[in-house]
Amino acid sequence: MSVRAATAFTVPPSLWDTTDMIDALAARDIARVFRLVQRATRASQTHLGVATGLSQAQISEIISGTRRVSSIDVLTRICTGLAMPGHARMTLLLGEHPSQATPRPDGDGGNRTRVVSAQAGCADRGRSVDEDAREWCSDVTAIYLSRSEFTAKMPPHVLFDGATDIRAAGLSLNILCQQYADNQLLKLLAAGTHLRCLFLDPAGDAIKRQEREDDYPDGHLSALTELNIQNLAGRIRNRLPADAHERLAIRVYDETVRANVLLIDDRLCVVQHYLPQIRGVDSPTMVVERTAITPGLYTVFDGMFTSLWERSREL
Template identity: 45%
Template sequence: MTTVLKALLQQRHLQTVAAFNREYDRVAEKIDRDLVGYGPKRAQFYRWLSGDISGHPYPDHCRILQMMFPDWTIAELFEQYSGSPDDLRRTKQPVSRPISGEPELAGIEAVFSNRLEFLRAMPPQELLKTAQTIDMAGLSLNMLCQQYSDSEILRLLENGSVIRCLFLDPNGNSIRSREIEEGHPAGLLVNLTDTNIRTLERVRKRIASDARGSLQIRTYDQPIRFNITIIDSTVCVMQPYLPLVRGVESPTFVARKSEESGILEIFTEVFESMWLGAKERVPG
């Protein structure tokens, strides 16, 4: 038996464990240097190729695989496949679309006029409850820190979720510029963001030593443009930060991974770029 993953690796001449792990480390260097050197061992790798596994690999492995093969879901990678690698390549060629007909929406599946409408339609408790990877970037990340309880975050981590949180630096200049733009008293957004970061740091200290998941926190100091949440590399929630308007009042867009690259892939690249340039909050 063989998997789609094996055929794709054969296309790239990466079907040996040594060649695969070199590519694994190259991708890990881009998204999370802590994962360099933690590719699959020989026995594990060849189980991946044969499909002799129960469930999906650990979340960190899934993150690397998703970056290696952005046109495929994790579930698709581990499906059984009996054709040739060349045939597989042809099955994933972009589908040509007629000029007339419905417009291409680039994966957008829902639009809400503000964040409150989004939260009513897609509560975080439902959106995140089975997530294996959660990537968030924005200002104070209230959707996780204010809408999700400490115990729910711990449950995610104990079940193997990897959560990456990227806050606007409460000690930076950009957050003070945003306070002025939104018309807040000095220190309001600074204090809220600092409180949310400390809340997650408190949760991180409670993670059991044998928990499979991880909670990573970083900060950045740049003009704020979007609030981004990416779940399992398949769903992206994004909001623009508009002039003179609080984030909660901005339109909210939900995109889902589709056969063709679209909004989700664009914002995944934005997040990864921001994450690489951000400053890590080391556990105290």
């Protein structure tokens, strides 16, 4: 039985959108988060412990204020155990109020990291955040100067742990193939997660053009992409139970790469556009969270993935 199945409570989705909860998440005030959850669900400390993988004693210490949670791993377990939606998880893990995200200085005091909250951008224009955020910023919730800055804030295990559907399209898909542990990926697939990976064809013409544009030696990107494909198609797939093989789908395409697109659970999208003479790891990265209220950029990139997948070649 899974951890979530063992819990005796369900957090109302509306709770994550209340002012009290958003403030608690932004402050990483887990004691307050737990109390709000208890008030809404009548969950006991034992129930909270089962859901989050913490002992009842640890839950008690957190709620009483004698233990403060700062570990990203523990925060991630809490996110997963309480089934936090994407926007709530982002607020907690970034430790920033969505309406008050601000630039942060680099270690050398030079260039500043622009983690831009879509809602903050609207507030800066003197408009109502609640009413006008979608008009100005659609469903974009954060923008980072580079993928490395994004992964420092949102490491792969935060993105993928607990996901049930992952779709990735781009070049070599390193965030999934190089930065996420094989054992964790195997656990996800064995537990029922569906994974679709769409690589730039390592034997195609488009990847050769990309190597020239990025000033890489001939064959550099091709070799890296081929390595990632073979790891998934061979090492990972061969270690899966027979009934899980079909949940891992791998395809390639031979077109100019426009963007890396990562779609998780039909709710979260991470987009990184390819810019001339800028490596992927150095390119700006955008976070998009699907909303049920109005169509936004999520549907654009969802459609982009679907179209690219349909005209790609299966391996």
